[in-house]
Amino acid sequence: QLQLQESGPGLVKPSETLSLTCTVSGGSISTSSYYWGWIRQPPGKRLEWIGSIYYSVNTYYNTYYNPSLKTRVTISVDSSKNQFSLKLSSVTAADTAAYYCARHQGMTYFDYWGQGTLVTVSS
Amino acid sequence: EIVLTQSPATLSLSPGERATLSCRASQTVSNYLAWYQHKPGQAPRLLIYDASNRATGIPARFSGSGSGTDFTLTISSLEPEDFALYYCQQRSNWWTFGQGTKVEIK
Numbered sequence: 719q720l721q722l723q724e725s726g727p728g729l730v731k732p733s734e735t736l737s738l739t740c741t742v743s744g745g746s747i748s749t750s751s752y753y754w755g756w757i758r759q760p761p762g763k764r765l766e767w768i769g770s771i772y773y774s775v776n777t778y779y780n781t782y783y784n785p786s787l788k789t790r791v792t793i794s795v796d797s798s799k800n801q802f803s804l805k806l807s808s809v810t811a812a813d814t815a816a817y818y819c820a821r822h823q824g825m826t827y828f829d830y831w832g833q834g835t836l837v838t839v840s841s
Numbered sequence: 842e843i844v845l846t847q848s849p850a851t852l853s854l855s856p857g858e859r860a861t862l863s864c865r866a867s868q869t870v871s872n873y874l875a876w877y878q879h880k881p882g883q884a885p886r887l888l889i890y891d892a893s894n895r896a897t898g899i900p901a902r903f904s905g906s907g908s909g910t911d912f913t914l915t916i917s918s919l920e921p922e923d924f925a926l927y928y929c930q931q932r933s934n935w936w937t938f939g940q941g942t943k944v945e946i947k
Contacts, residue, residue, distance in 0.1 A: 767938075825932055828930075830884075
């Protein structure tokens with residue numbers, strides 16, 4: 719059974735960089751069929767896709783990001799640890815949210831999710 | 842951006858009753874719509890994909906219908922474990938989600 723688990727600081731100061739890691743167990747993150755994404759949900763607001771990364775035999779790891787967050791987001795993979803990570807720079811209070819990692823197959827749906835981790839941006 | 846609007850915000854029903862949840866898209870998404878169930882502290886669970894296909898392991902009491910801009914999730918007879926939040930999500934143009942419908946015990 720595939721499992722995803724988010725980890726990282728629960729409190730980040732304004733203007734700093736939010737860093738989260740998703741550890742995948744029960745399957746390889748380097749399987750070309752699967753994409754690995756980050757989604758967040760600010761309090762009282764709807765879920766928002768942040769970005770995704772996928773492995774391709776020819777081009778290795780490829781990323782694509784929500785246009786509204788693109789300038790601040792970096793998603794990367796550590797295949798040796800079967801993990802992928804999110805970095806969101808220059809955070810403000812508006813970035814306070816529950817952050818989820820999830821798997822999807824191409825431009826389809828998120829079929830496995832982590833339980834989520836709450837990140838608060840505050841001084 | 843495609844905006845998804847779910848209604849009602851809250852549905853108060855008793856176990857055994859039928860639940861009907863609606864999701865409307867701001868522009869056509871064909872049949873590229875999914876439904877998720879989310880309980881506090883748990884990972885969201887994919888219920889329905891491409892409007893009407895049940896995901897692996899999802900009970901038959903969950904069904905989805907619709908195409909274009911109007912979609913429905915129906916739970917034919919509510920079980921105690923079905924009381925939760927439900928979200929719709931489209932994949933026609935990137936991914937966006939509805940604001941959710943809470944199904945609560947009456």
